[in-house]
Amino acid sequence: MDHQATTRVYVVSDSAGETGEAVVRAAAMQFYPAHVDIVRAPFIHDSEGIDKVLGTASAHGGIVVFTLVIPKLRDELIRKAKALRIPYIDLLGPIVSSLGQALQQEPRRQPGMIHPLDEEYFKKVEAVEFAVKYDDGRDFSGIQKADIVLLGVSRTSKTPLSMYLAHKRLKVANVPLVPEMQPPSAIYSIPKEKIIGLRIDPDKLNVIRQERLRTLGLAENATYANVERIKIELEFADKIMSKIGCVIFDVSNRAVEETASLILDHIEHVERG
The missing domain is CATH 3.40.50 (Rossmann fold)
Structure with a gap:
């Protein structure tokens, strides 16, 4: 095993990105001493922000992890990441969807509610x-x-x-x-x-x-x-x-x-x- 292995993870959020970063750090501990370089991209609210992050990820490699709760932004990031062949992980989407089904209730889709x-x-x-x-x-x-x-x-x-x-x-x-x-x-x-x-x-x-x-x-x-x-x-x-x-x-x-x-x-x- 290469103990000096390094990968970059871009944490994209429409809020501060603290939740995404915490999850990535917890996961990264399972691969110690391999190094995970976390780059936080907070307060992404438009296409320009998404393009900037994906452009960097495409040029330098890495994984995109996101906690976008606004459907339009989330769908756009997924579509563009697929086109650029950038691996991506939606942290909140599956959980929010499953909770919505269990509660029979629509989520608020409001960024920053953890604060x-x-x-x-x-x-x-x-x-x-x-x-x-x-x-x-x-x-x-x-x-x-x-x-x-x-x-x-x-x-x-x-x-x-x-x-x-x-x-x-x-x-x-x-x-x-x-x-x-x-x-x-x-x-x-x-x-x-x-x-x-x-x-x-x-x-x-x-x-x-x-x-x-x-x-x-x-x-x-x-x-x-x-x-x-x-x-x-x-x-x-x-x-x-x-x-x-x-x-x-x-x-x-x-x-x-x-x-x-x-x-x-x-x-x-x-x-x-």
């Missing part, structure tokens, strides 16, 4: 990065920037809730409540509707903390899991949350998804006014 999905994806990534940065009081400056601020003692699911809500594109900061440390003053200056208090049964929390200590290889009778200590923490947390006047959800016997659903319902209710 709203991209935008949603990047919002999700941004929210996840936000949750990581402002997790467990690492940086209290996030309180002012957050869509939601979670308050609660240790092991009330603040971090998993933050990550779950981040995947719903919400920027979440969470603040641990500890009697030895007053919470940041910022929690009293933002709208209370943005703050969610998390409450838990002391016996339930005791079990959770003992399990946590066991996982870490520490003694289960440590202060962290002491029932009296837990009650002091919960009383302190209740005072803070009452002072703020925020909504409080009991997480004692709820899965993260259930609590998150309550929070999302609360947000929707607040937005509706």
Whole structure:
């Protein structure tokens, strides 16, 4: 086998061409270390654009891969590629056709429809990065920037809730409540509707903390899991949350998804006014 083999693939699209390029790169990995030279030809909207790409492909060789959703352009490219004996692959055509038959619906034939999905994806990534940065009081400056601020003692699911809500594109900061440390003053200056208090049964929390200590290889009778200590923490947390006047959800016997659903319902209710 010639490990230095190279072929050129022209990715033709009536949008940015990112989908076509991603598919070609994924396929090319199956032939490593052979080299595939990808040339993207984005925003092709007319015959002139098609002629230019096919002219280059004809002169220098290679394959044309396209994601054209406008039938007229797609048919023109296929007709001209055949005439010039240029190998071509229609990435979207067969899938769109099959989905149309299954759904008994005509496709929109609108270029660039992947971009709203991209935008949603990047919002999700941004929210996840936000949750990581402002997790467990690492940086209290996030309180002012957050869509939601979670308050609660240790092991009330603040971090998993933050990550779950981040995947719903919400920027979440969470603040641990500890009697030895007053919470940041910022929690009293933002709208209370943005703050969610998390409450838990002391016996339930005791079990959770003992399990946590066991996982870490520490003694289960440590202060962290002491029932009296837990009650002091919960009383302190209740005072803070009452002072703020925020909504409080009991997480004692709820899965993260259930609590998150309550929070999302609360947000929707607040937005509706």
